[in-house]
Amino acid sequence: MNDVLAFARGPLFYGSLIFFLVAMAFRLFRVLALRWQVDRAKPKGNAVEGAVVSLLKALLIFPFFPGLKGLPQRSALVFFAGGIFHLSLFLVIFFTAAHTLVWQSLLGFRWDPIPTPIIDGFTAATILALIVLAINRATNPVLRLLSGPSSYLNLLFVLTPFLTGFIMYHRLIQPYNAVFAIHMLAVDWLLVWIPLSRIAHFMFYFFSRPAHGAEFARRNAVP
């Protein structure tokens, strides 16, 4: 099991990360190379301002305050499940003590982790949230029409690192190394899966927001 773990933390992680970088750059630049349509209408507002405001909102507000735009009529539970999930994905990936060491080794510097009990609470909430989202997807008539197998695989592949990380921290299953190995295999796989799937929206989101914002602002609409 030590060998599997060493492989998953070493060469496999390396390979997955390289694939992730190449594939994400490919997807992004393929879209950028399509170029923008030249809009010959006289602008009614400042496009740059619209892009910046929209990007800032996308970065700082929408991911963290899911209820801000007013609750949708249908289900507050589902709405907050999505919000909590994204917030805690962010916190867990960047601020779990173990993960700050990953970033340190990748970037050369480290920041302080968030106390583990808080991360752990978010993890537990996220596991529940993912289950709620899966049930919602399977029962909501419109979502059902839009969902294929990959929609459920997205949820499953994101759930696995959360579940195994939670098990590791609480030492629910021994040996720890075995769960650690599964955690790493799941993460390596996620790095491969993300560029092939709609989870890539985490990147496109930050490009489509300013693009929309600029277009809105030119027409003098609030981005």
Added chain:
Amino acid sequence: MSGEEKIESALREFLERKRISRRDFLKGCGVLAIALGLSQVDGAAKVALALATKPRPPVIWLSLQDCTGCTESLTRSQSPQLLNLILSDLSLDYHETLQAAAGAGAEESRLATMRDYAGKYVLVVEGSPTPQDGGVYCVLGGRSNIDVLKETAASAAAVVAVGNCACFGGIPGARQSPSGGVGVRDILGNGVVHIAGCPPIAEAITAVFVHLLVFDRLPELDGLGRPLETYRNTIHDRCVRRTFYDSGQYVKSFDDQGAKQGYCLYLLGCKGPTTYNACPTLRWNGGVSYPIQSGHPCLGCSEPHFWDGGGFYAGQSAPLASPSGVITAVAVAAGAALGVGAILAGRAKSRTTSSPAPPPPSDSSSQEEKTR
């Protein structure tokens, strides 16, 4: 005489012969009982009885590619008197560091022990064997270490590998080591008992011999060949700093306020969560302390290939291999070039087939939506 009286008189006779106080003896037996995973009171009595009454097996102690640190650890055992009880009587018949004989005489004493106690002696190996280049990197009496090891193991009752080098190759087996150390099991096959550690705790070594004496068989082993009674738990399971880990209070540099408070050493690279050993319970230097208690993260020295585990201070979640800045930039550039290339190639194709070019999309994300 009743059974109890017989035991009592045997014990008294033994203590007089060995010139050791009853109090020291029983205290030492208590420590060994803990190392064996027995209860301190009943277990100590069992150990005392075995030590006082049973004959010891002779021991041949081979030193291969080693630093003699394991022997150093053993001879600095918690209770030197206790060690004498176990090992002098164990009559270390061949130990390169401790024996009086030298040169050809030493070899002769090894062969004599093998002859006289065939099938009865215990072979202890310290340091890693090296089969590389015909075994020339470690020779004993002019012979390859592999030959001597196989020869001595052939008629041994049990083989015990002491220290990370003998168990898993250790430092001579680390990446880029020219002499290519391997574990004793790689030469002799399974069944070898692994007393892992760099070095192992003295009591972990003696515990194997005491187990043999008390139970007349070898201890139960874990998946890596280590006695479960000593290596059942991780350092982290019993760590003195565990409450700080649980509450997420970490030492962030060796001299910060957290270090003074005794916070958890995880961020400084502690390998405690994945390292199986008894340091937090047996402790070192007479039960005084162990590395984490003294302020240093666990190096994971009882685990295979700890030397190549990504750095002692790198953290056990840090990747073992990660791309450099240049390689990252090349990967991103390659992906970008492929992406732009795919579009340009598509355009060139539509031009050569002279169909009208499709109008450029109004917005990047809506186009992306379509391509998905």
